[in-house]
Amino acid sequence: MSVANILGIYVAPAKGAGVIGHQKVSLRAGKGIEGDRYFSQTGKNRSNYKGQPDWEITLIESEVIEAFNQEKGHSFHDSDFRRNLVTQGIRLNDLVGRFFTINNVSFYGVQLCEPCASLQRRLAVSILPELVGKGGLRAQIRGNGVIGVGDQLTPVEKI
Template structure:
């Protein structure tokens, strides 16, 4: 059942949200291949994240995967590590300063592109392989979100990410 837009909870959910910034971009050139860190990327409504092998295989629901930098620290802590390289989690874009959960079901601007949050990005069984014993459970609840590209554009490291007003 949809939330009444006039309710106090709806007003809180649609309340102010700080603009975030992109701190890392990675492309997966092929299945199980190492991620390639890039300074900028193109996003297309049909193909998704250009250069990423996974982007167009899911009908758009998972064109792009995003994770919060703040969650990298949490995952590292769960693993008993000081830090965690973003490419280990195989997410495309790492952002800082914005709560991705506040984008649920919403459109947001990422650089000059417009995306729609489509769901949570749950860990896969590879997290045990990549991060070691306990890797899967360390990522649970911290895996970020998936998104589809609504309007194409480009994004670069240092670029802004902001939630768009509710329709």
């Protein structure tokens, strides 16, 4: 099994605001990333999926971004996709319905984080249907702690 790492961490402090990169962030179970718009409950998309909150943190694979840029001739930065964590070395779709850890903080993969028309408008290029099924993961934060760029992401076999 290859090692999965966190390559980038991004937070948007308010709806419509640009994302800000961080080397480390504090997480709170059931709340999200401190400083993120959803943590402060000002975010519009606080939602549930099959009774599970799915707004606490989002992830996307750097490999998906690289492939999209290469195939379409773009040069988007990882932060342009507006996910909180950019990963390398793991297929996030495989984490739906599973627990995983980053720096001893527990997470639960709730559902895929599909690209939306809002992101497509922001990027001003077609991402639908190109990124359907590849847009990342929505997850719950199940523990408190600090995570940082370079930390390993590890799937948990069983709880």
